[in-house]
Amino acid sequence: MNATSVATTLAVPAAPPAVRTALVHVRDLTRIWGKGDAAQVGVASVDLDVVRGELLAIIGPSGSGKSTLGALLAGIDTPTSGSIVVDGIRIDQMKPDRLAAWRGGNVGIVFQDFHLLPTLTAAENVELALEFAGRSRRGRRRLALDSLERVGMAGQARKLPAQLSGGEQQRVGIARAMVREPALLVADEPTGSLDQANGHEVFELLTGLAHHGTTIVFITHDLALASAADRVVAMIDGGIDSITARGGR
Ligand code: ADP
Ligand code: MG
Numbered sequence: 622m623n624a625t626s627v628a629t630t631l632a633v634p635a636a637p638p639a640v641r642t643a644l645v646h647v648r649d650l651t652r653i654w655g656k657g658d659a660a661q662v663g664v665a666s667v668d669l670d671v672v673r674g675e676l677l678a679i680i681g682p683s684g685s686g687k688s689t690l691g692a693l694l695a696g697i698d699t700p701t702s703g704s705i706v707v708d709g710i711r712i713d714q715m716k717p718d719r720l721a722a723w724r725g726g727n728v729g730i731v732f733q734d735f736h737l738l739p740t741l742t743a744a745e746n747v748e749l750a751l752e753f754a755g756r757s758r759r760g761r762r763r764l765a766l767d768s769l770e771r772v773g774m775a776g777q778a779r780k781l782p783a784q785l786s787g788g789e790q791q792r793v794g795i796a797r798a799m800v801r802e803p804a805l806l807v808a809d810e811p812t813g814s815l816d817q818a819n820g821h822e823v824f825e826l827l828t829g830l831a832h833h834g835t836t837i838v839f840i841t842h843d844l845a846l847a848s849a850a851d852r853v854v855a856m857i858d859g860g861i862d863s864i865t866a867r868g869g870r
Contacts, residue, residue: 641672641673641674641675642672642673643670643671643672643673644671644707644708644804644805645669645670645671645694645705645707645708645805645836645838646670646705646706647667647668647669647670647671647693647694647703647704647705647706648668648703648704649666649667649668649702649703649704650664650666650667650668650690650693650700650702650703650704651664651665651666651667651700651701651702651703652664652689652693652698652700652701653665653701662686662858662859663686663689663690664686664689664690664700664860665686665858665859666703666860667686667690667703667859667860667861669690669854669861669864671694671805671836671838672836672851672852673834674831674834674835674836675831675836675837675852676827676828676831676837676839676850676851677837677839677850677851677852677853677854678839678840678841678846678847678850678852678853678854679838679839679840679841679853679854679856680840680841680842680844680847680853680854680855680856681855681856681857681862682857685856685857685858686856686858686859686860687840687856688809688840689859690856691807691809691838691840692809693705693713694728694805694807694838695724695728695730695805695807696712696715696720696721696723696724696727697724697730699713699714699715699720707727707728707805708804708805710723710727725750725753725754725801726754726801726803727803727804728803728804728805728806729795729797729798729799729801729803729805729806729807730798730806730807730808730809731791731794731795731798731806731807731808731809731811732794732809732810732811733809733810733811733813733814734814735787735790735791735793735794735814737782737790737793737794737797738782739781739782739783741781741782742778742781743769743774743777743778743779743780743781743782743785743793744762744765744766744769744779745765746782746793746797747765747768747769747793747796747797748761748762748765749797750797750798750800750801751764751800751801754801764800765778765796765800766778767800768796768797768800769793769796771796771799772792772793772796772799772826773792774789774792774796777789786819787815787816787819788815788816788818788819788820788822788823791811791814791819791823792823792826794811795808795811795826795827799830799835803835804835804836805835805836805837805838806827806830806837806838807837807838808827808839808840809840810840810841810842811823811827811841812824812843812846813841813842820843820846821846824839824849827839828849831851848867849867850867851866851867852864852865852866852867853865853867
């Protein structure tokens with residue numbers, strides 16, 4: 622590049638950086654079971670912000686607190702102390718009924734072992750997530766099929782879980798988690814039961830959701846997948862050891 626082209630390049634105003642605020646604010650978060658010598662520490666004094674629309678990977682050895690943190694962010698569990706704010710709503714002190722109602726509309730949860738009901742079809746499994754969402758049966762069916770379509774499973778809507786591969790079952794799990802279009806998706810080792818190819822496909826699906834604005838917390842043992850996330854939180858002994866940004870998108 623010669624001097625002229627450098628000057629030209631510099632004269633073009635840089636695009637303003639996209640404003641990316643945090644969807645999730647976690648402060649001094651601690652979850653302990655039991656007391657005294659018998660106390661089991663899940664997480665201790667964790668501070669973390671999850672930026673809107675990012676794919677955040679959480680890695681760390683077994684027992685380091687990944688699932689505990691994921692369950693707290695998803696409102697499946699409540700902390701011993703500390704605060705969790707998701708999209709402006711403080712969830713750490715909510716009573717179980719309110720927390721369950723909040724979860725329904727605000728967070729999608731994906732598990733390692735899919736958690737599909739074996740006697741229901743793919744579409745019916747997704748529809749279950751809409752049971753209390755005040756929709757008609759027909760409305761529920763349509764939304765379920767739309768969600769299955771987005772994960773490439775519309776053609777298998779009538780199949781039972783046992784008729785689907787692991788990767789396909791996890792796609793249905795993701796369709797169910799996303800059918801109410803939550804701002805936050807928490808996936809605890811969603812590729813942990815899949816072979817490498819299927820694991821990679823599921824990860825690509827999560828990446829696509831993040832590109833469309835969903836904020837994703839992706840707990841994983843797979844360092845290759847984690848390294849493709851926007852940021853990687855490494856946990857150890859219930860605390861955060863490091864946070865690394867990929868500096869990509
Ligand atoms: P990871 O997902 O990183 O493997 P976990 O979050 O499952 O780790 O566990 C972190 C620590 O919290 C472990 O020492 C575990 O034994 C403890 N723990 C998790 N859940 C419970 C529970 N329900 N009761 C007691 N201890 C628990
Ligand atoms: Mg775990």
